[in-house]
Amino acid sequence: MDDHVTLSFPKMLDEIIEGLEKDQKELPSKYFYDQRGSQLFEEITELEEYYPTRTEMRIMQDNMPYIIRTVGSDIILAELGSGSSKKTRLLLDHFPSITSYIPIEISEQYLAKVVQKLNQEYPDLQIEPLCTDYSMPFQLPAIAQPYSKIVFFYPGSTIGNFQPSQAKAFLNNLSTQLDPGDGMLVGVDLKKNISVLETAYNDRQGVTASFNKNILRHINRKLDANFNLNNFRHEAFYNRDEGRIEMHLVSRTDQTVTIEKEVFHFKQGESIHTENSYKYSLADFETLVSEWFSVEKVWTDSDHYFSLQYLQKI
Structure with a gap:
């Protein structure tokens, strides 16, 4: 059965067309995540090359x-x-008291399966799943029980997928749902040796390549498009000037793709920019969040590859 997300068909179509009409063709990275995309990303997290x-x-x-x-x-x-x-x-197993857990995910079918398993593992925990595109303004469900604070948990360096201006808009949206003293526990990938970064996004097994191409598969299925996945190759590299990993799908040949009634032409070597992953210094990230949050605590590994940070709403 086809999985359903809260994103409407017209909105998805409009965003896809808008991105492919740009001089540098691009697609919103959120469309990686149908059920298959979510499964592939979980496989990526187990790869030897993928350190985060x-x-x-x-x-x-x-x-x-x-x-x-x-x-x-x-x-x-x-x-x-x-x-x-x-x-x-890890948090559910160790925290002395969590009033409610709200998992927020874009793939409804994938979210439902995870929540079913969590309900079995944590029968006494109130779980209130929310299927939405969290990159856009959204509203948390109301919780009846008393609680001390709301804490957003945003692990995995996903905040790096936003361009800095988008990250600021995202942080502003989140802050509107928080009171002073509420918080955010966020994973932030740090700047490091370029070879480490590029290896992490170009694994030998090709799982990341499959994940990248899944955005085309998702569009084919949802919008009746005719991307030939074999006509594109995965490419990921570090853009030193922008301080980010970029993922692209590069056309192997001159080709034409149809989405609904729209026709898009690709030249051999032309790419679709599918994802950014910005890497931050601790000082740069503190500056990024400073309008809405103070950085209360930072934990890092011994190599300073990655950081987990607790931010407090000001």
């Missing part, structure tokens, strides 16, 4: 008492892009 997930997990495991002390108890934990909720289980 295991490094962040290690940071959480090594610093859990300090994280608990910093974040506090009796919280509503709202996770943005919850996926399989693997990292969240």
Whole structure:
């Protein structure tokens, strides 16, 4: 059965057409994530080359008492892009008191499966799933029980997928749902050796390439388009000037693609820009969030590859 997301058909179509009409063709990275895309991303997190997930997990495991002390108890934990909720289980298993857990995910079918499993594992926990595009303004569900604060959990360096101006708009949207003293526990990938970065996005097994191409598969299925996935190759590289990894799909040949009644022409070597992943210094990230949040605590690994940061709404 086809999985359904909260994004309407016209909105998706409009965004796809707008992106492909640009001189540098692009597609919104959120469209990686149908059920298949979510599964592929979980496979990426297990890859030897992909350091962010295991490094962040290690940071959480090594610093859990300090994280608990910093974040506090009796919280509503709202996770943005919850996926399989693997990292969240560390919090659910160790925090003394979580009033409610709100997993927020764009793929409804994938979210439903994860929530079903969580309900079995944590029968006493109130779970309020929310299927939405969290990059746009949204509203958290109302929670009846008393709580001390709301804490957004945004692991995995996903905030790096936003361009800095988009990240600021995103942070502003989140801040409207928080009161002073509420917080955000966020994973931030740090600037490092370029070879480490590029290897992480070009794994030997080709899982990241499949994930990248899945955006075309998703568009084919939802919008009756006719992308030939074999006619595109995956490319990921570090853009030093912008401080980001860029992912592209490069056309292997001159070709034409139809989406609804719109026709798009691709020259051999022309690319579709599918994702950015910005890497920050600690000082740069603090500046990025400073209008809405103060950085209360930063935990890093010994190589300073990655950071987990607790931000407090000001």
